[in-house]
Amino acid sequence: MLKSRIFPVLAVVAAIVAIWYVAAVFMNAPVQRDMDKRAGVTSTTWQLVEKTMSQAKPTLPAPHQIAVNFFENTFQRKLTSNRSLVYNGWVTLSSTLAGFAFGTVLGIAIAVGIVHVKSLERSLMPWIIASQTVPILAIAPMVIVVLGAINITGLVPKALISTYLSFFPVTVGMVKGLRSPEAMHLDLMQTYNASLGQTFWKLRVPASVPYLFTSMKVAIAASLVGAIVGELPTGAVAGIGAKLLAGSYYSQTVDMWAALVMGSVLAALLVFSVDIVSRVVNRMMGGRPA
Template sequence: MTGGSFLRDRVFPVASILLVIMVAWYLAAYWMNAPFQRDFDRRAGETRTAVEFLALTMSQPKPTMPAPHQVAENLWKNTLTVKPWSKRSLVYHSWITLSATLLGFAMGTALGVVIAIGIVHIPALDRSFLPWIIASQTIPILAIAPMIIVLLSAIGVTGLLPKALISTYLSFFPVAVGMVKGLRSPDVLHLDLMRTYSANKLQTLWKLRIPASVPFFFASMKVAIAASLIGAIVGELPTGAVAGIGSKLLAGSYYSQTIDIFAALIAGSVVAILLVSLVDGLGRLVNARMGARQP
């Protein structure tokens, strides 16, 4: 890809969407903060020019909708001006959430793969177990998370594991569904060829089904890692956690610190982007090593 085509196909579309988002964000900040500022000025008997009024709507200490530059300033202050291990640092809180995310993702991926292999090789599981797996995802995670936290706390299990289990609950499903599709993707002729070679089920699984499922596996993992992060954040909400992105969201809501809330949300989004990009890069590397054609 040449420099011109890279700018045209990658940089320009992303920059255009980002510009639209920023303009819409500033307009929303003005529209939502103006009533409070107008009422405040009326009570104080102040008369302001349009420029002064606009500037004040973009600099309120506890705005209804923080402006982008306020959130950017908060991110800069809480990431680059404090030590990463400080409890004021968003890096520290992101790491707390990330640790639960990775543990839950690892357990969810392993569980999803095992379930998929069982469904593909045991017809009874396909007819009896798969519908229950699908039905389990219709239950809101906000209803399940407090139950998991309370039940595990009753037996003395607290800390990282309860949050990881919530992440596991959200992440195993896309992996299981993707792997079932991938393990069933080999052509009938290829399966007949394996039977011609007298390959047993384990050999067919290892030599044919698993290699064929790799693209499906990494596609489902990108969904699962994002779901796992959501599970970790949601798992921090009912616990009154003192660390993690969820705790920053809770503290911001308690004290009406909307700037902190938006900064925490963006920190979580950055973590999600990094995780999905890491899985995508690993998938491309594995596919390349297996001889797959890259887009």
């Protein structure tokens, strides 16, 4: 069973890596030919391929260049170094977790209001949906400028941008979850003369938990994206977004790709952490293990 899951994934990864190497050769070859021409060097085809794999500032870094850079800047740098991906990852992670916490609380609060107040559903839900049609790249600079004008800088602006992206999936998932109990169960609660609060805590909330954690997986990944985007217009000196920005300024494409890999690793760890918590909560509530 495990082999049937692993082999297809490995096959896809191997195909992507092979295509990546071929693309790296073709995209880096024109620059390398120009460098050889200026140096008065004539390279064979194999020598040209080798050189495209070892350029200091390639157009598209080869996978092994990214892997080496990621290893060096993750395990061979001091944790306090600005070049350490662990340090930069922690800076982004702090904004991500703060924004995710705010977004989750806000999303749950809005969902509870929408479920229990009909006027909120009609007046608020369309605006919530419309808010997600505005590109985050357009909103982030405005948030930074407005908060900067009142001397609010640092973690808070980035956390608010993460909140903007993370509250929406939580709101939608929680609304669906709170409304998931069947009419028969709601009628049964009325038969027992249960109050609105008792129906909420004993029926609606337990039924909404699976929906909540599913939406939280989406929300925490979106929160990470918001934190990275929030670092771009702030001129931050640390964080994954700052590494991407510095890499683009100085054409350090290998550093940029390594930072992207760190972002992917963080996203995977965050989603996995939410999944673990959901399994623990499900087991505590008496649910069957998935």
